[in-house]
Amino acid sequence: MRILIIDDDEDLRNLLAHYIRQEWPKAEVDEFDPLARDVPDEQFPLGDYDLMILDYMLGRGDGLEWLHEFKKRIDCPPVLFLTGAGNEIIAVRAMKAGASDYQRKQELTRERLVNSIRDLTHDAAERTLSPELASRMEGHMLGERVRISGYRILRLIGEGGMSRVYLASRDRDDEPLVVKILRSEATADKNALARFMEEYSLVERIKSRHVARIHSHGVSEGHAYLVMEFFDGGDLNKRLGGRASAPHEALRIFRELMFALGDIHECGILHRDLKPQNLMFRSDGSLAIVDFGIAKHIDAIDRTGHGEIVGTPRYMSPEQVRGMALDLRTDIYSSGVLLYQMLTGKHLFDGDTAVEVALQHLNTPPPAMSDELSVYQRLLDKLLEKDRDARFRNADEVIGFLARKFQQA
Missing domain, CATH: 3.30.200.20 (Phosphorylase Kinase; domain 1)
Structure with a gap:
């Protein structure tokens, strides 16, 4: 396999080449510095390469313009286009111009690079597809x-x-x-x-x-x-990155989630599958809920028969685990699980199987908060009550509690 890297950042070129050679020791990787050389002309052997990695910002050059020139040639290989954070429109234009895939440089890991290359080259060494x-x-x-x-x-x-x-x-x-x-x-x-x-x-x-x-x-x-x-801020999983949020930021996001649930519940709709992947962020940091694939209007909740279990085990309410008819309080419980994760960087419950995780929502008390987070204990206790009759009844009650107890947060 032979790959061409065009980027004005020598350190990035070297890093990408290192990742590629780690995965494919026999790969030939050529680096092209656009600061030292102009856009390759028709004599440049593009057809000798299985893949091109092309950056958007090329110092004096424009990666999109170079891409347009390359795609005029019949021997142009697949192009992996690199963009900066927040450049979704550039990524869209690159894809329309003929790029085969794109990656944001700030999020580019060895695993993501290897997966993109493997997908774009269909790795000839693999005789069967995974x-x-x-x-x-x-x-x-x-x-x-x-x-x-x-x-x-x-x-x-x-x-x-x-x-x-x-x-x-x-x-x-x-x-x-x-x-x-x-x-x-x-x-x-x-x-x-x-x-x-x-x-x-x-x-x-x-x-x-x-x-x-x-x-x-x-x-x-x-x-x-x-x-x-489209949400260019990504989801809550991306925002957390496996770590806890600063408490004031966790509370800000949680408060926005309560406003969101208030709007949804006012229309008589239960989401029933609140989890980090379904909380998305715009570039200005505002939150929106997505994926209403298993949501229900409360008037139709009886059509979800008793015994039917819906949701994601880590974030299920006890009544979801039991397959009971649901009401607004199921989303309140799930939001409490999310708040716990934001504050601690940990899942509320863990286990080797989905069943093991789900059963803990029925029988296991939530872990106590650390001393530095103890101010949030009462809020979490009331969000995560096993008995829904003891829980906050709706988002408005939670918002009122936040206003009284966390005015400066």
């Missing part, structure tokens, strides 16, 4: 098949049980958006299709800045889709 790679390839092909007027699907960025999620752009202004497409195997399932479209129906009722905006929905090439807001 299930993960096969799934990603299937997802890319689905994104290429589905056509949505006014939008362009660029790349697969996530997968769920029923759907795949893609980065897309709006034709008129290159605005980055997200397209959620129902999986092929779920499209034929009438119940799955109904649940997928119910997500749009539920979110449409909520007029709140704390909920992801849906721009469009419909069916294309036999696949149901939703076009949604």
